[in-house]
Amino acid sequence: MxxxxxxxxxxxxxxxxxxxxxxxxxxxxxxxxxxxxxxxxxxPVVLAAARDAVGAGLVGYLPPALRADLGAATAELHAERYGWDVDPARVHPVADVLTALQVTVEHLSPAGAPVVVPTPAYMPFLTAPRLWGREVLPVPMRTDDAGRAALDLDAVDDALRAGGRVVVLTNPHNPTGRVHDRDELAALADVVSRHEGARVFADEVHAPIVHDGRRHVPYASVSALAASQAVTATSASKGWNVPGLKCAQLVLTADRDVHVWPRVDHVATHGASTVGVAAAIAAYRHGLxxxxxxxxxxxxxxxxxxxxxxxxxxxxxxxxxxxxxxxxxxxxxxxxxxxxxxxxxxxxxxxxxxxxxxxxxxxxxxxxxxxxxxxxxxxxxxxxxxxxxxxx
Ligand SMILES: Cc1ncc(COP(=O)(O)O)c(C=O)c1O
Missing domain, CATH: 3.90.1150.10 (Aspartate Aminotransferase, domain 1)
Incomplete structure (x- = not known):
């Protein structure tokens, strides 16, 4: 390395x-x-898992036992590293984070509502929602007293008042490298709660990579309120550098999403790769x-x-x-x-x-x-x- x-x-x-x-x-x-x-x-354990899957001929559609194991491994990782109790049955494999956002926008948020994107942002978050027929409301981040990028909660509130109903929270943040703290996330939950039906898409794909002894705080772990707003996306793709294996995980914490999910499950999960699922399980269990x-x-x-x-x-x-x-x-x-x-x-x-x-x-x-x-x-x-x- x-x-x-x-x-x-x-x-x-x-x-x-x-x-x-x-x-x-x-x-x-x-x-x-x-x-x-x-x-x-x-x-090496991730590569070995991918090789073993191929060697065993596991190159067909995703078997239920492997899918269930991904849920369990994702839950284990989140409990161990972030102290967040995830229900393994509420973890669903998707191809990548953009697919997770698409599902959130098209099926788990009010129809037609604009998407609020704090900027600067991971580039596709500004363009992809438009391809799905959604307006994007960019909200510039502010600089806090310590000179760090921070959410401008008043501006997020304004964008939600203007009709936005999905807030894209990227934490840790690409491109600024900011790792949001618990108070900031709790304050976001308060702002979002003022707007009927508003959701937070929590992109936590960079969660494994935090520096100087920091601990990543998953948005949905902050409070019951945050959990009821959140659709969380995570993945081994950045931490273990396997974006080509096409397996992210969407974690549902809002009960209403759990009711909607069976209707979208097949289409949403279809792109997740069987080999990628095997690799992600190995990363989360043996790649720490x-x-x-x-x-x-x-x-x-x-x-x-x-x-x-x-x-x-x-x-x-x-x-x-x-x-x-x-x-x-x-x-x-x-x-x-x-x-x-x-x-x-x-x-x-x-x-x-x-x-x-x-x-x-x-x-x-x-x-x-x-x-x-x-x-x-x-x-x-x-x-x-x-x-x-x-x-x-
Ligand atoms: C913040 C953020 N979200 C999502 C992605 C895409 O992740 P993937 O395509 O591996 O799911 C990236 C990739 O750079 C990213 O930086």
């Missing part, structure tokens, strides 16, 4: 490109720090040691980026190291009189580093870039150095 800290960045990049991931082959760049895939691989090591490496990569960026920090770049996720959110606005229209391209042409343009995360992200820290350490340092140099 770790890389030789003295290895040459271009050799490392060449090896990763040869391995052929989307991150390293989807964009023409010398350093691929864009899409949220990790170069650290996955846990590997995860903890990976999170320690990713946490240290925040220092690696700081090292690379050093000469620009405070003058041309502002950032707060992420509390969770392996994404760094850099404010480059101090470096420009006028921010270039396509900031990711501007950066890539000058540095060879592929990043995500903050503007793709909503207007609130204009002038920011998102940098993926899940690369070998020398590449993280080098990406930081090149960024700092191009802003001179």
């Amino acid at each position: 770790t890389s030789d800290p003295s290895a040459d960045p271009s050799t490392l990049a060449g090896r990763l490109r040869d391995a052929g991931s989307l991150k390293w082959t989807g964009v023409d760049a010398q350093i691929a720090a864009w899409v949220a895939e990790s170069d650290l691989g996955t846990a 040691g590997w995860l903890d090591d990976a999170v320690a490496v990713l946490g240290e990569h925040r220092t690696a980026l700081a090292e690379g960026l050093a000469e620009a920090v405070g003058t041309r770049v502002r950032w707060t190291p992420p509390e969770g996720t392996y994404l760094a959110w850099l404010d480059l606005r101090p470096a420009f009189e006028v921010v270039p229209d396509d900031l990711a391209r501007w950066v890539r042409e000058r540095t060879g580093v592929a990043v995500v343009d903050g503007a793709a995360c909503g207007e609130a992200g204009r002038g920011f870039v998102r940098v993926n820290l899940a690369m070998p350490r020398p590449l993280v340092v080098e990406a930081g150095r090149r960024l700092a140099a191009c802003l001179r």
